[in-house]
Amino acid sequence: MVVAKNLHEWVFPEKEFFFMKIELVTIAVLTLLIFFMGLTETESWVYALVFALIFVVVYATISFFIQKARLAKDIYKITDTHLHITRKTRRKEKTNKIPLKDVTKHKLDRFFLGGYLLARGKKHVLFFNNIAELDKFEKTLKKGMKK
Numbered sequence: 001m002v003v004a005k006n007l008h009e010w011v012f013p014e015k016e017f018f019f020m021k022i023e024l025v026t027i028a029v030l031t032l033l034i035f036f037m038g039l040t041e042t043e044s045w046v047y048a049l050v051f052a053l054i055f056v057v058v059y060a061t062i063s064f065f066i067q068k069a070r071l072a073k074d075i076y077k078i079t080d081t082h083l084h085i086t087r088k089t090r091r092k093e094k095t096n097k098i099p100l101k102d103v104t105k106h107k108l109d110r111f112f113l114g115g116y117l118l119a120r121g122k123k124h125v126l127f128f129n130n131i132a133e134l135d136k137f138e139k140t141l142k143k144g145m146k147k
Contacts, residue, residue, distance in 0.1 A: 007140050012074045012127040018067070020127075022112045031056055074127060078140050083117075085124060098124060100144030108134055117141070 031052045038048030075086040083098045098119045108115035113128040128134040
């Protein structure tokens with residue numbers, strides 16, 4: 001029996017309070033929209049700026065409390081033959097073991113640090129903390145898919 005060695009492991013998110021890049025882009029667009037709508041309605045840039053700042057503060061506060069209440073965490077371990085994904089929340093834990101040879105398609109986004117892979121018709125979502133984790137995962141995945 002051959003034992004698969006653990007090639008790479010990471011936990012998402014690394015920090016307790018975390019904004020994803022796609023979330024930051026969305027917040028920025030909405031804040032600009034609120035600012036310009038406030039500017040056209042009130043005709044005062046001070047009020048428009050206050051409305052935009054109120055939106056950002058309210059969003060950040062709600063996001064902080066939701067993250068503290070939910071305590072979501074994903075643990076990824078990739079070996080030379082399998083990808084193990086464990087998703088934990090405060091009350092629930094779900095584990096998937098995906099053979100790399102069954103992966104039919106994968107897509108990774110280097111800007112938003114996320115992606116997915118398809119295996120046996122199921123889509124598995126992936127999240128990364130930095131580009132180094134994404135690169136190491138992709139290298140290992142491509143080796144495992146060839147086997």
